[in-house]
Amino acid sequence: MSTKFSEDVVPLTELKINPGRVVKHVAEAHRPVLLTSRGRGVAVVQSLTDYEQVEDEREFMRAVVAGLADLEAGREVSLAEAKARLGLK
Incomplete structure (x- = not known):
């Protein structure tokens, strides 16, 4: 489960705009998504x-x-x- 930075790093603003896309991505890719704010990691989203x-x-x-x-x-x-x-x- 290695992170693909081109796909698995998402700014918080993108999560706010389209949370369903982020949830769908983590469920399908089976990789956590790193949420960023001002270029810094702030949280990780992972499927249940x-x-x-x-x-x-x-x-x-x-x-x-x-x-x-x-x-x-x-x-x-x-x-x-x-x-x-x-x-x-």
């Missing part, structure tokens, strides 16, 4: 679907990192013990 996907991936990666940290710290249990704790056979 893409935002949720990124958040799910971020949450998964945090869980992986936490799991690896637990392994390094010696906080692990065997599969049999985990099944017993969860009441599984």
Whole structure:
């Protein structure tokens, strides 16, 4: 999801004039749009679907990192013990 500066940088005035076009663009391109004011970035617009996907991936990666940290710290249990704790056979 790399930004295409020729397509994904939009002045705030353009968003005010035609917000539907910007929303359609982010939904179709699956890339966020950088909103600018006086040539400086001020906000990012992203489709809800893409935002949720990124958040799910971020949450998964945090869980992986936490799991690896637990392994390094010696906080692990065997599969049999985990099944017993969860009441599984």
